[in-house]
Amino acid sequence: MNCPCISFSQKLIMTGKRILQLQASLRGRNLDAILITEPANRRYLSGYTAADHGIQESSGVLLIPKNGRPHLLTDSRFELQAQEEAQGFKVELYRKGLAALLKTLLPDLGVRRLGFESHYFLHAAVGRLEKALAGTTELVPLTGLVERMREVKSEEEISLIRQSVRLNERIFQQVSGTVAPGMTEIEVALAIERAMRENGAERPSFDTIVAFGSNAVKPHAVPTDRILREGEIVLIDMGLILNGYCSDMTRTLFVGKPDSIFLERLRAVRKAQLAAVKVIRAGAVCREVDQAARQVLNKEGMGKAFGHSLGHGVGLAVHEAPSLNPRNRKQLRAGMIVTIEPGVYFPGWGGIRLENMAVVREDGCELLNEDSTGLDL
Amino acid sequence: MNCPCISFSQKLIMTGKRILQLQASLRGRNLDAILITEPANRRYLSGYTAADHGIQESSGVLLIPKNGRPHLLTDSRFELQAQEEAQGFKVELYRKGLAALLKTLLPDLGVRRLGFESHYFLHAAVGRLEKALAGTTELVPLTGLVERMREVKSEEEISLIRQSVRLNERIFQQVSGTVAPGMTEIEVALAIERAMRENGAERPSFDTIVAFGSNAVKPHAVPTDRILREGEIVLIDMGLILNGYCSDMTRTLFVGKPDSIFLERLRAVRKAQLAAVKVIRAGAVCREVDQAARQVLNKEGMGKAFGHSLGHGVGLAVHEAPSLNPRNRKQLRAGMIVTIEPGVYFPGWGGIRLENMAVVREDGCELLNEDSTGLDL
Incomplete structure (x- = not known):
C-alpha cells in the first residue's frame, strides 16, 4: 500500500506484449498499420500518460505498423513527455496537423491499408484524412479492437486496480468521518478531491458526486452549496486514478438516526446488490446479472425507481x-472487472x-472493496 | 464582483436570440433541423450546463428544427437537470440510444434533411445514424456553424468573461503570495483549484499547470511532487469557469533574486507580448498578430525556443x-476574445x-487583465 508504483521495466514488458498481440491482429486483418486515437487505448499500448483536453485537442496518436517499431505522433508541447514515457516508440512531431504528417510518413512505411478507431475519430477528421491520403492509402474503420483486449485484465492490472480501490476507500473513510451538519456538498467534494491528490492519485476518475437530501435524486448530481442538515441523506460517489487505473465507489449515509423509509429502501438496494454479486462468474450473461438485481427491486415495488444500468x-x-x-x-x-451499483431515486425525497x-x-467473483460503511444492515 | 451571477431571464433572452439566429441559418441552408452535439455549443444555445465525460458519454444532444420548439435529448440520469436548465426546450429521453429515438422522432417532426456537427460526431456514430435513418432522413455534415456564432461575443458575454478573469487573477494573487521553497508543484496546484471552487468557480477551465525550474520547459507540464528550491522558476498557467465562461492566464515567477538569464528571457517574452497587443484590432490578420510577437523573439535569437502558437x-x-x-x-x-501568450523553452533550464x-x-484591444505580477520589468 505504501508503494503503489510499478517499475519502469514492468511497464515496458506490459506494453511490449500488448503491441505484439495487436500487431498479430493487424496481420490477421490484412492491415499494414493502425492509428490509435482513443486516450485509454493509447496509454494501454504505450505507457504515455498525457491526458487529452477533449477529442478535439488530442495530446497524440499512436501509429502501429504490423511489424516493427511503433510511432507516437504528437506536437511540440508533448515532445519531452512522449519521449520519456513511451519507451520503444519513435516520437514524431506534427507541425501542420496529423493528416499532413501521415501523408509523408505512410508511404515511407509502406502502409497501403490503414485501420483507424471509428468509435474515437471525428467524422470531419476522417474526411480530412481521406482527402490527404487519396490514391495512396485506404482507410479501414475498426471498432473496439483494443477495448476488447482491455476487457480482461491481467493479474498485474487487477493488482493496480485493487490499489486504486483501496486508496479510494481510505479517502472515503477519512473524509466521510468528518461530514457534519453545516457543511456544503462542494466542501465535502473538495475535501475528497484534495485528499486524493495529496495521497498520490493522478486525479479523480470522474467529477466527485456529493448530494444531500433531495439532491440525491440525480444519479449524476453536481455538488452545490446546499448545506447539510440533521436527518438528511448523504450520497457520495467517488473514484480516483492511481497508476492510470480507476476506482469507483458509492455509499449512501444518513445524518442522525435513519428513519424507517430510508432503512427500507437502503436494505432493498443492498439486497439487489448482493443478488447480483451472487450470480457474477465467468460465463454469466451480462443482462442476467442486471436482471438479478432488478428482480429484487421489482419485488420490493421499487423497479421503476431504478432507472439506470446495474x-x-x-x-x-x-x-x-x-x-x-x-x-x-x-x-x-x-479477469473482467465490473461495478455493481443498483440505486433507487424518488423525486422530492432523494436517492440511494x-x-x-x-x-x-x-x-x-472477488470483491475488491473492503469498506463496509452503510452496508451492514 | 460580489454577484457574478446572471439572472434566469437574462439567460433565457440570450439563448432565445441564438436559437432564432441558428434557425434562420438552417432555413437558408435548406435544412429541416440540426443536431448539436458539441458541449459548449449545447450550453450556448440551451443554457443546459451538464458536462460530458468525454465524447463517448454525452449528457445530451440538442435537436433544433428550422421552426418551432427546440428539443433536448438525453437519458434519465440528466432528466431533472435538463428540465430545470434548458428553458423553452422539450426534454425527450432516449432509452435505447440516440439513433433509436431519432428514428421515431424525426418523421413526427417532418425532418428530411438533418444537419449534424461533423467536427463533433464520431465516425462510427454517424454510421449508426445513417443506418437507422436510411430512406427517411438525409444527413448533412456541417462544421463550425455555432462556433462561428460564438467567436464574436456580446457585451453580456464579455462582462461574464471579465468576471471570470478577475476571479482567476484574485486567486492567482492569493495563492502565489504563499508559494515558498519546500512546497511541491502538486500542493500549489491543489491550493489554486481549491480556492477556485471555494470562490464559486464551476471548475478549472483546464488542468492547472504549476512547473518549477526545468519542469517549466514543458508547455503542458503536469504538476509533480518536485519540491521548490530557492533560485528556481515558478510557471503557473491557470484558468477557471464562472457562469460557463472561461479564463486563462500564465505568469512566470522566480524564487529569490532573478539571475540575468531569467531576466533577459522574461523581458524578451514580455516585449513579444506587447508587440502583439499593439497590432490587435478589428481587421488585423491572425497570423500577422502571431508574427508580431514571433519577430521580436527572432530578433532576440529566441525564435526557435517559441514552438507553439501565440x-x-x-x-x-x-x-x-x-x-x-x-x-x-x-x-x-x-468582440472576439483572445489570449496573447508567447513563451520560450530551453531544455535543462526551464521555460517562461x-x-x-x-x-x-x-x-x-482592451486588456481583460489587471494583474501585473512579473510584467513590470
Missing part, C-alpha cells in the same frame, strides 16, 4: 466494457445507491 | 476560434510564458 467495466477508463445492462447478451469472462467493484473469476 | 480564442470553451498561429489568414473581428486575455475592439 454496472460497467472499470480499468484505464472509469466506464468501459462490459456493460451490465438489461440488453447486453454478452458473457462475462474471468450502493456501488462496489468486483473481479470476475471462474467460479464466482 | 494564442487562441476563449469563451464557453477555453480553446476556441480564432487561433493566433503562423498560418491563420482570417481577420479578427470586434506570459499570458493575458484581450477583447478585440474596432480601434485596438
